[in-house]
Amino acid sequence: MPYIGCHVSISGGVEHAPKRAADLGCDAFQIFTANQMQWKASPITYDSQRVFLSEINKYDFQNVISHDSYLVNLGSPDPKKLAMSRNAFIKEIQRSTFLKISYIVFHPGSHMGKGDDYALQTIAESLDYCIEKVPASDTSLLLEITAGQGSNVGYKFEHLRTIINRSQYPSRLGVCFDTCHAFAAGYDIVKEAGYNDTFQQFDDIIGLDRLKVFHLNDSKKPLGSRVDRHHQLGEGFMGLDVFYRLVNDERFANLPMILETPGDEEHYAREIQILKDARK
Numbered sequence: 001m002p003y004i005g006c007h008v009s010i011s012g013g014v015e016h017a018p019k020r021a022a023d024l025g026c027d028a029f030q031i032f033t034a035n036q037m038q039w040k041a042s043p044i045t046y047d048s049q050r051v052f053l054s055e056i057n058k059y060d061f062q063n064v065i066s067h068d069s070y071l072v073n074l075g076s077p078d079p080k081k082l083a084m085s086r087n088a089f090i091k092e093i094q095r096s097t098f099l100k101i102s103y104i105v106f107h108p109g110s111h112m113g114k115g116d117d118y119a120l121q122t123i124a125e126s127l128d129y130c131i132e133k134v135p136a137s138d139t140s141l142l143l144e145i146t147a148g149q150g151s152n153v154g155y156k157f158e159h160l161r162t163i164i165n166r167s168q169y170p171s172r173l174g175v176c177f178d179t180c181h182a183f184a185a186g187y188d189i190v191k192e193a194g195y196n197d198t199f200q201q202f203d204d205i206i207g208l209d210r211l212k213v214f215h216l217n218d219s220k221k222p223l224g225s226r227v228d229r230h231h232q233l234g235e236g237f238m239g240l241d242v243f244y245r246l247v248n249d250e251r252f253a254n255l256p257m258i259l260e261t262p263g264d265e266e267h268y269a270r271e272i273q274i275l276k277d278a279r280k
């Protein structure tokens, strides 16, 4: 059975996140390790780390995921922005390693007018640069499939494959599959035939062994819209069937599946229960 959970707040400190997740019924959870809308991040103290790790142990979480800041663009053509992004990403790897987090999910980046291939090359170089700055880390870096909004790359499986191919450290890289993003990018996983075809393509192009985390989100925008707007499960253009299919898909039985749907914390508890009840 997959590990079902959601994104939880670190308000008051990261050490409060595990209990928050447990209270919502999570088997796995995702956090930001710092304010995702600010460049400046304070380091995590040893006290926070100690409490965080003991709480993880207490609630027996096997899977903790961090999501990188939305400001980071590892594909930026602007040297100053690129340097800031790489620096922030290095700090993210350091914080996540310190907290013994298994996976960092990040949006690959955007080309800002330079074209997809420019960004794919820059992202691969950025990843190598950052990985080399934090040599002792077991945290894997997961490229998230994107909706392809604006000049974002990562909306095709081929993009993710190219980045992995161009990196010197492919063993440190994996993929996060966001259902809303894939649907908005044009992968019709809602229909059964499209679902089967999409994961066949994923396996052929990237390899299902690279798929480490799912983000389960319905979409406020239709198939192929290239717009990233999450919705609560069953409320958007995707409906509930695709999520029932995912939680019962044998191939994904041991993967964390994380909700990032809009709304208050109560709706997360409700959606987690819906998904748990749907597991056969």
Ligand SMILES: [Zn+2]
Pocket (backbone or CB within 6 Å): 144, 178, 215, 260
């Ligand atoms: Zn996501």
Ligand SMILES: [Zn+2]
Pocket (backbone or CB within 6 Å): 178, 180, 181, 228, 229, 230
């Ligand atoms: Zn999104």
